[in-house]
Amino acid sequence: MSKNFTCNEAIKVKEVRLIDSEGNQIGIIPTREAQNMADEAELDLVMISPNANPPVCKIMDLGKYIYEQTKKEKEAKKKQKVVDVKEIRFGLSIEENDIAIKAKKARKFLQDGDKVKVTVRFKGREVQLSHMANKILDNFVSKLEDVCVIEKPAKHEGKNMIMVLAPKKA
DSSP states (O other): OOOOBOHHHHTTSSEEEEEOTTSOEEEEEEHHHHHHHHHHTTOEEEEEETTSSSOEEEEEOHHHHHHHHHHHHHHHHHHOOOOOEEEEEEETTOOHHHHHHHHHHHHHHHHTTOEEEEEEEOOGGGGGOHHHHHHHHHHHHHHHTTTEEEEEEEEEETTEEEEEEEEOOO
């Protein structure tokens, strides 16, 4: 919503470019006269463009205008899709069938439009076996390559190897 200024700030200016309540441009008139016109119409004098020379003011119902703007913002917010990041974790000793089951779950997440963070956790000395974690992640991605793209490739972070998958655009 653009920042609007009511008549209190408009009074500080000698003259304004006025637009009436129907949207017709009246022209450049003294601020007091513009305020009187707004008062006669029982509406507000709102400064639309304070940086213009002279500032642009419009006669309108400010409460109704703010209500309509918030209504439009809520409507736009409803149409937005919030992307969640779901996490799937593995250990180094995971078997092929378990990878397939987790890939099936990840496929469901990706088809719903969510991102999937795949984590391989290392315990103790397993940290030295990062090549095995790469094989597990490659195997996992090969089962999902028809529905996902790799957003972040596999990266070693502490005792974890992390990869982020995003759904393919249709």
